[in-house]
Amino acid sequence: ETGVTQTPRHLVMGMTNKKSLKCEQHLGHNAMYWYKQSAKKPLELMFVYSLEERVENNSVPSRFSPECPNSSHLFLHLHTLQPEDSALYLCASSQEPQAHSRSTEAFFGQGTRLTVV
């Protein structure tokens, strides 16, 4: 148990469906992240939220829409996905550094295994 909880653990959706992935952390962290891990590929950073503001969007298609309503929750809204979007989606949180200090280690959830049919 890392303190970062992702739901659901498994999701199968059709290409016309709308679904949402949820991530929750109660570690008091101020930064949250979405990663995508396709089969046999490295983790790809998708989105970064710091202090509930999106600070990074790594050229992710608009069919993926993140939402961070507060510092403890992060969502990834999915709409009109393609089969190639099937992957393990991982959420992480960390404490972003203040001036002259380093970031703390990141804690990851167990991921949501998404299959698009």
Place this chain on the structure above:
Amino acid sequence: DAKTTQPPSMDCAEGRAANLPCNHSTISGNEYVYWYRQIHSQGPQYIIHGLKNNETNEMASLIITEDRKSSTLILPHATLRDTAVYYCIVMGGATNKLIFGTGTLLAVQP
């Protein structure tokens, strides 16, 4: 845009020390070396990090060369449960994001 180089795979006998190397020749003075591992189909797990001194915790030891261009993660007594992909990541300063490369697949053999 990973800034590290690791061998793609390594084997280790159960009970022996596993030494995983990492090259980070372009590391800058305010960047840290972090190690994470990912057991199959789980989220990555933090192991250890360091700046320039060697570090040890309950999981592993981290040896960083004096010029900081390379490091070695040491699992002193590897078990079958240590079989995982190990990632060496440079982070800090202007690069304050966890960017994963391909890592090293460590297979601990019985």
